[in-house]
Amino acid sequence: MHPESPVCAALVAWGNAWLAGHVGLDEAVDHVEAIGGPAVVGEVPLRRYLANLRSDRLGELRLALPAPGDPLGLSGPPSFNSAAVDAGQAAIAVLPDRCLGLVPSLDLRGSSYVGVRLDVQETGPARQDLPSVAEAERELSEAMRSATQALTSVDGPAQGRPEHVTQGGELAPGYPGRAHRVSALATRLGAVLRLAEERGLTSGQLAAGGAALRELDRAVRRAVVAAHHAIFEPVRNEQGR
Known part of the structure; x- marks a missing residue:
């Protein structure tokens, strides 16, 4: 799979x-x-x-x-x-x-x-050290800022990404709005990362942005996981970030 x-x-x-x-x-x-x-x-x-x-x-x-x-x-x-x-x-x-x-x-x-x-x-027992959706959203924003230069150095728009990747950001009824938002953003960023990998980064780009891109990949996966667990999180005010 x-x-x-x-x-x-x-x-x-x-x-x-x-x-x-x-x-x-x-x-x-x-x-x-x-x-x-x-x-x-x-x-x-x-x-x-x-x-x-x-x-x-x-x-x-x-x-x-x-x-x-x-x-x-x-x-x-x-x-x-x-x-x-x-x-x-x-x-x-x-x-x-x-x-x-x-x-x-x-x-x-x-x-x-x-x-x-x-x-x-x-x-083993379910992991209890995973981030909340609010924590994952903050991590994703920080990683996205750090990786902006590396991502924008890849020529061309994010076109032709597989349709099933876009579907990965869709949650089900009952999930809070923040979870839908975080999952959708993480999925779009994941598609951009894969596009960068497919097109290839030069050695200079890797030296300058490789670590930032790896951290963004980690933040993307943590955000998707957090969003999918958010249905059982205590209800919080959407403005209370």
């Missing part, structure tokens, strides 16, 4: 909206499968798997967007962390007595069937 595919982001956003009572299970799963095709966990259809987790008192879904050297959202074991880093993403189901990690891969059967298979294993 390509790291840019927002399957886990969609699963977390729409799954949490379902758990919070804003959408039905069918609508949530339909949105996930609109991105990646039919989804199964092992051999169990995603719809049935989520219903079973709800019976086991599933509390929330969390998003992990790790990169090599930055296990964002992961808490082990090493086999799960390694699979999630390879995929560039994972979803974590938080239950009262355990957490289950789901890592997506392409499910190819025959010449025409394309779907998503989610491999599941038990994980």
